[in-house]
Amino acid sequence: MGNSYAGQLRSARFEEVLHNSIEASLRSNTLVPRPVFSQLYLETEQSFGRAENEDEDDEDGSESNSPPIPYQMKPPPEGCCTTDGFCQAGKDLRLSSLASDALDVPAGFMLVGVKSPSLPDNLLVCAVDHRFLPDERGRNALLGFSGNCMGCGEKGFRYFTEFSNHINLKLSTQPKKQKHLRYHLYRNKQGMLVKGAPICWRVNDGRIRPIRPTLSENNLTSHEQPTSAALTSRTAVAGSHVEQPTTDAAHTLINGNHGAPSSAQLPVNQPGRSSAAALHANAGPPKKRHKGWSPDLSANSLQESTVKSPPASLSLSTLSVSSVVTNGNRSEIPSLQSSSQASAAIFSPPQLSVIVPDQLLHTCRLQPVIFKGHGPLPQLTGNVRDILVSSLLHSCYMSSQTLPRVYQHYGPSPIQPLSTEMQILLTIYYLVQLGPEQVPLVEDLEQIFMRSWRESHLSEIRQFQQPQTPAVQGRHYNLETPVPLPGHLQHISLQSHQTLTSSQLPWLAQLAASSSGEGVVVLGEDVRSLAQGLHQTFSRLMEGKLQNTNYVVIIVTAPGHETQSCVVVTGKHQCRALAEGMFSPSEGLKEINLQLSSGVAEELIHFCGSLGSDGDIDNLLESIPANSNEALPLSRNQECPEESMYSPKKEPSPKDSQTQSSKDEVSYKESKDTCSEYSAEWREVRPIQLAVARKLLSHVCAIADSSTQNLDLGSFDRISFLILVPPSEVTFQQTVFHLRNSGVLQDLVSSDQECFSKLEAEEYVVKMDKQAQARIDNLTQEAHKNPYTLYILVHDHAHWDISSSSCSSPDSGLGLVDLLLNSQQVKDAANILILHVTSFPFALQTQCTRVSPYNEIHWPPAFSNDVDLYHERTRYFGVSELLETTRSGGCLPLMRYDSSFESMSSALEERFPKLHSAVIRTMVLIQHYCMALVAVSGRISSSHNLHKHTSVETMEIMQALLTAAQQCPSHHGHMVLLRIPSLALAEWAHRRLCRVRKQLDLEDCFEIILGNPSQSLTIRQHFTNQIKTWLKDQDCDWVPHTYLELEALPCILILSGAEPLGESLPRSLKYCDLRVISCSYLHRTTLEQELGLAAYLVKAESRPLHKPGPGSDVIESDPEKLSSTDNEEEEAQENGDSVLQSTQPGPVVCQKSAAECVPAQSTTSPNVQKGAFDTLPSPSKTQAQAQPSSQPFPHAPTAPQNQAQQAPASHQIHPKSTSSDSSSPRASSPHQNCSWARGVGRPPSVLLPRALYDIITVSDSSGLPRCTSFLPHIYVAWASSFRPLLSKMMTCTEQSLYYRQWTVPQPNHMDSSNRTEGRSDNFHPRRLLLSGPPQVGKTGAYLHFLGILSRMLIRLMEVDIYDEEDINYNVQAECVQFHPPNASWPKIDIIKRMPFDYVIHDAKYDDISSIYCAGFKPVGERNPLRQEDVYLRRRTSRIKLSKYAAYNTYHHCEQCHQYLGFNPRYQIYESTLHAFTFTHLLLGEDIQLYFIIPKSKEHYFSFSQQGGQLESMRLPLASEQNPDCIKTPIFTPTTGRHEHGLFNLYHAMDGASHLHILVVKEYEMAVYKKYWPNHIMLVLPTIFNGAGIGAAHFLIKELSYHNLELERSRRLEGGSPADVWPFIILADDSCVMWNAVDLDARSGPVEHAVSLKQVLQHMEACPELAHYGLCGIRKWSSRGLKGSKRWEPFFRGHLYDFLLLNVDRSQNVQYDQNRFTCHYVDFTLRLHSAGLIVCRFNNFSVMKKQITIGGYRTFIIKTKMTDVPTSVGPSQYICAPDSKHLFLATPAQLLLEKYLQHTSQKLFPLSIKNYANPVLSVDCYLNLGPEVTVCFMSSRPHSVNISTTGLLFSGLLLCFADAFVTSAFLKKFTFLKGATLCVIGADRSSLRQTVGRLELEEEWRFRLSDEFQTANAKEDRPLFFLTGKHI
Secondary structure: OOOOOOOOHHHHHHHHHHHHHHHHHHHOOHHHHHHHHHOOOOOOOOOOOOOOOOOOOOOOOOOOOOOOOOOOOOOOOOOOOOOOOOOOOEEOOHHHHOOOOOOOOOEEEEEEEEEOOOOOOEEEEEEEEHOOOOOOOOOOOOOOEEEEEEEEEEEEEEEEHHHHHOOOOOOOOOOOOOEEEEEEEEEEEOOOOEEEEOOOEEEEOOEOOOOOOOOOOOEEEOOOOOOOOHHHHOOOOOOOOOOOOOHHHHHOOOOOOOOOOOOOOOOOOOOOOOOOHHOOOOOOOOOOOOOOOHHHHHHHOOOOOOOOOOOOOOOOOOOOOOEEEEEEEEOOHHHHHHOOOHHHHHOOOOOOOEOOOOOOOHHHHOOOOEEEEEOOOOOOOHHHHHHEEEEEEHHHHHHHHOOOHHHHHHHOOOOOOOOOHHHHHHHHHHHHOOOOOOOOOOHHHHHHHHHHHHHHHHHHHHHHOOOOOOHHHHOOOOOOOOOOOOHHHHHHHHOOOOOOOOOOOHHHHHHHOOOOOEEEEEEOOOOOOHHHHHHHHHHHHHOOOOOOOOOEEEEEEEOOOOOOOEEEEEEHHHHHHHHHHHHHHHHHHHHHHHHHOOOHHHHHHHHEEEEEOOHHHHHHHHHHOOOOOOOOOOOOOOOOOOOEEEOOOOOHHHHHHHHHHHHHHHHHHHOOOOOOOOOOOOOOOOOOHHHHHHHHHHHHHHHHOOOOOOOOOHOOOEEEEEEEEOHHHHHHHHHHHHHHHOOOOOOHHHOOOOOOOOHHHHHHHHEEOOHHHHHHHHHHHHHHHOOEEEEEEEEEOOOOOOHHHHHHHHHHOOOOOOHHOOOOOHHOOOEEEEEEEEEEEHHOOOOOOOOOHHHHHEEEOOOOOOOOOOOOOOOEEOHHHHHHHHHHHOOOOOOOOHHHHHHHHHHHHHOOOOOOOHHHHHHHHHHHHHHHHHHHOOOOOOOOOOOHHHHHHHHHHHHHHHHHHOOOOOOOOEEEEEEOOOHHHHHHHHHHHHHHHHHHOOOOOOOOEEEOOOOOOOOOHHHHHHHHHHHOOOOOOOOOOOOHHOOOOEEEEEEOOOOOOOOOOOOEEEEOOOOOOOOOOOOOOHHHHHHHHHHHEEEHHHHHOOOOOOOOOOOOOOOOOOOOOOOOOOOOOOOOOOOOOOOOOOOOOOOOOOOHHHHOOOOOOOHHHOOOOOOOOOOOOEEEEEOOOOOOOOOOOOOOOOOOOHHHHOOOOEEEEOOEOOOOOOOOOOOOHHHHHHHHOOOOOEOOOOHHHHHHHHOOOOOHHHHOOOOOOHHHHHHEOOOOOOOOOOHHHHHHHHHHHHEOOOOOOOOOOOOOOOOOOOOOOOOEEOOOOOOOOOHHHHHHHHHHHHHHHHHOOOOEEEEEOOOOOOOOOOOOOOOOOOOOOOOOHHHHHHOOOOOOOOOOOOOOOEEEEEEEEOOOOOOOOOOHHHHOOOOHEEEEOOOEEEEEEOOOOOOHHHHHHHOOOOOOOEEEEEEEEEOOOOOOEEEEEEEEEEHHHHHHEEEOOOOOOOOEOOOEEEEOOOEEEOOEEEEEEEEOOOOOOEEEEEOOOOOOOOOOEEEEEEEHHHHHHOOOOEEEEEOHHHHHHHHHHHHHHHHHHHHHHHHHHHHHHHHHHHHOOOEOOOOEEEEEEEEEEEEEOOHHHHHHHEEEEEEEHHHHHHOOOOOOHHEEEEEEEEEOOOOOOOOOOOOOEEEOOOOOOEEEEEEOOOOOOOOOOOOOOOOOHHHHHHHHOOOOEEEEEEEEEEEEEEEOOOOOOOOOOOOOOOOOOOOHHHHHHEEEOOOOOOEEEOOHHHHHHHHHHHHHHHHHHHHHHOOOOEEEEOOOOOOOOOOOEEEEEEEOOOOOOOOOOOOOEEEEEEOOOOOOHHHHOOOEEEEEEEEEEEEEEHHHHHHHHHHHHHHHHHEEEEEEEEEEEEOHHHHHHHOEEEEEEOO
């Protein structure tokens, strides 16, 4: 019988093991011995691989080891259902199917889950009479069976065998109800039927034997337990699908570290062994066939693990639990009080209460903290002021039981939350392994819960994650494969799916706690209620029995009831930390002020003064006469005779003031020797700041370019901005200072003024106080009145005020940002853009954020693989680099704690439990400073032992402060930053230090400055004069306004305020003393904000770079990992600056200087926001001057800084954290006696509280500092406990996405209201977020961004216009005035008398052949340039766009949205494709064209009544007059410029109705239609896809004439007159503006912008316009009107770009469809020779925009073998016919034109630079290069040609000579001997025919080798030409 009960211990073995465990526990309190349970208890079963049937014993009482008897089931009736999970009637019985169905359960019956061997993952539902089931103790079950089928409803089954057949169990053994009726079923809160407690069948000796489940069992929350006695048997797990509490405290619980402490992150001095692996236990005895424990299993599952305790932290999430505090007690959250109400009456009846003993705090000297766990707490009465109650632990339990949504969608599943028992046991294990001074962190416990849950459901989690794609997992950071729990926690992770029952919990809890000695006490076995447990705890406290106990865990278990628990914190250090953590930051400051004003701190003052003669600072200073004005923190009513805290300072008398001023003046003049090392120059904006500014600009442009049309940059002509800063006067002045020197204001007003006054700059900066609302209201009103001005609201230090305006009181000063920036007026203003700037963006990156992730700009890394990407030669030294110094091990770390100070503070905290720790620590610290100052001053006899009343760290600080200024001739020194958040304590400290300094007569040695955010900076005149001397400033009124201007001033800066508000500190900062900052508010933003004060930029060349140390985590392959280097000199001592070496300053002490130990590279991960902790991109640190706020990363100002400007502006000093990089002292020859010059490039040393140091210096499992996993902000909560940790490899963008997924804003967060139904995001389209590490230069970057944005807007309103002076003007030519200068229109008879000017004057044709004209003599020689060069190098001018400009597709103002067809309020314009066919002789066949006509433009066309066939384009009558309509259709041929072509003529036409047709190539039809959906398009035929501009103009002209004929016929048929308007406009796609000449100006002719409407209507109104063949306007030039003695309003010559063409009169003159170049010149010459009048209106000009993209001139010459352009010379454009040559994929006509242009010196050698002997070109003009002159002659009869009498030609060019060219015609001309002939034809046959027909062989000699063809393949139809010489 001895071995027949599982769970019983073999007595001999048990006694031995128990003795050894107790002995180990007694031997050591630090070494956690292996619990008895892990050595001996509860054997697990021998094999887990057996079949499911084998792990269950026969329940009939048989203990035989014989094999089971085979069982043959009765065959089912014929035709019945035999499917598993269904009854024989075919009804579904599975729990997953019936979970939501309403089931009819007869009275007295209970729903039971039946286990089927064929369905291991499901249960079958049946109803069983409760009399045949056992109670919760396994007793009182009747023999037999009575049940009903819940599928078909059949009732009355009296035998379980019969019932098992009916439900298709298909058993191989005898059916037994004990084996297959397994679980109670009940309905949860959602009404779903779920698995409940297992049915307890077997009872033996009073020990319950639970059945081992196959998977982890379902859990019940306390409020979900069924009330039936049979259903309330102990469940294995607690709480499924518990909704997360929504109250503040509930959210604040989940605040921080995700990771359970791992062995790598815990101190080595606290090892521990694993506690019991209790989950392998069974409560009942094993059967005889269980041969004992499996040694393998025991070894694997119960292995020992050494666990180091995690670092101490000061509090569980110390968030604002003000909502949980009521009258001094922490009450429970209302939403959580309702939990567990169902069982509340069982354990804690309403009348049951606990009386808190009187004098509890006085007796125990601590205020116990009660953490509510599971179940309701009893009512507390009596002395409730001496206890605190918190719901944080309960909230942690509840949140850890809320499964992720991904698992809730699958209905009933094996994945369930942790049970109540498991949570309690894990909590005890966590408390046991905490050190005696460590404070529990909810973040740690929460992570332990999550990892344990993951381990228990590893296979199920993988199963659920399999369907998800990698992309989804990557984006949403889904739960990944669980990371094993560290140490002993692995053994309680439910890996074996064993159930921990309530009956086992007290016993296992005692075992777990036994290893801690008295550290953790568990009350559970004899406790029947929480009230009883609390009563016992209070009694033990009063009796002094818990002096060595830190935690009392009360557990209440009862069969059939829920487990209840709570934790009472009884450790003094832990109670204080937790109690202070329950205050919000503002409440903590109020409590401090209350203690100071009420006199509570008076006892501490007297105690500090009673530490003996050496410790009484007042006695030591008695001999030194001094007037004391400083007050101790005493009561208002009990003022000390010497000092009263609230008494105002005595104002010095006029006499005293005069004496002091005289003394300062003397001291000011005494210093004759000066230090040459001081440098106060400001540099220009740093390259990295410029890069960030450009990134900001690109994001703004991306918003403007998006299809959402949320920002129309093209409609703004200027910007205005307002910078919002926190309510700190120094930050305000600092921002103004940077703004004045950034050059932004000069850009804003386009002024040449060197520097704006301080008052002018202050107009652009506003403090976010009560006066800010008026300023922002004015801005919104201005924005409404000025829609063409873009207003930028820069929200600097954006993490400062994120409070919701609805949750903030008006007096608090919070909620202003929400009230102003999130107002509807600001959000709806289309011309207001908001830029948030912060070092800690996580507070704004929640699920409800207003900033799109695409609008975030992160500071880039400055170094990659030790390469300086921006060539700044500086490295950023931030928190990650400070952390690296703590790991280097070879020297004194820059970041450390002061053990002496911590010891003294801890002792006083125990002595004064009622005082706030900040009061105690501040007074101790000031006492240390005073004692150190006395000791260093040498005024006190050395017989006094002062060192024992201060610390080595403080002594070193004061030694360095005093000696530095004494050693330098100019008294340069260091700054010591003393951070005291409480203003009242800071004021007291300031007065105390000033009094001691005065009595020691050290007032002129260093300054003591009180940094009050609400007050301006004030220093004594003596030190102001010193700074002015260093700056060489002559302004008598100058005073410093910022801390940056205190560079090199020896001083102690006492910085007060709840948090830093953006103040930047100078580079002379040497010590950053943070020993008294609060350790209670463990949020990432809070911690990084304080540590960011020490951020620094160091010179990269200061010292050779080192490889990362052993602790470095930098990965070389990651380009975003940053490296940081330290400073230059490595000196063991700084001439006495570090005389004293600390014997115990921190973990590491060495004899090297701290600066020498600065790590070479940063170690923490680089991009994890790079808030302070992750290795921030090592952006340079001294920000350019533009860094106003101490925002974490100040930036340099945008523009180059103007040096020495006016008085205040010129005082630009080396800022430690300013935007601009100040030049450091000359390192080449450092002044030997100037300590400031030697140390100015070194990062400051940082002193931290021990608790904070322990938190920061430990890494979590991801390798990041532990604090990075803290809650981002006090107003933010975690969305789920089941979240992954931040990864070390995350970039800034990935980290942003992490916080956006896993954090939610609390109700008092300003983004909590940013939710929209049905949408997952609600981003504001014009809001951006700039983030970067503290003090890196963000201010300078955004100021530079404002500057370049202003210049860009001006640039957007400007355009590059071709501005070229006319060429080829002969000044000596006789000037004749034909028309009066003020003539509006030309007169036809005068125009006919005007000579035609053959000379080309347009500068863009400077590289073509000049046209011979008698009487014209070229001036000088032109430098021939290639046409491509001219095209790229043409002269342009930048001109501001007028209101009548034409625009491209990037312009979309409100006025032209409908015109463009993009207005979202209108339906997208539909277009119809219409075919149009016409015939032309030159084309040789019918040409089918296509018109794309929008529905809105169909009225311009006529269609057939049948079928709607396009017939013609409607034309007006010449006699029609409409002032709002343009009669002339406008044709614009274009290619490659669908985005950049200027086709938007809405503004140019001034709203007039007009017909505009784009002429596009077929392959570009779709893209043009996409960008211009409301434009009519004429699509050229396919054969013209490779043609040039000549083809487009040819087709436009011929189609227009054809349409003119159709319109005339249409009107004649309708009886209307036939005077149809015959003109069309041929406009280039780069015509942007039009001008008119004003002749009435006093200074001569002046041009002004006019609309295209005005130009066209003026030309259309010209009398006798029908007589003109071609009209045009002048091309604009800035010098076109200058110096002209006369003004001829009209001109007869060449016309380009913008033509008014009479298609009727020019019917017989066609454009050359084959031409690519010079087609304007060719057409004008032929038109003139045909006798048509060509006239140019000089009173109008057109401006052409420079568009470098697309156009008809961008043809690429490439080979047919490849599409890649190759270098092909002009000589390769031709080849001999039938030769093997590299063929080109270029049109033959283009090759010919290019060849003639570039090789004219070979073809026409006699024509080179020979103007007198031109080349005769018949019927066409071809460009033969700039050195050849061409004489154009027309062969048509009656044509107009120049006289050629006596003219000798040097060549003849015949191109496609037609029948009009005859032999007789050619014989009229005389040629030089040796002149060259060039005949061009379509093929070799036509060449021979031309030679024969024209009898050319008579005068010209030809050779076979003189025949050539263009380098085209035969299928590409090459052109042929023949050359010859004149005989």
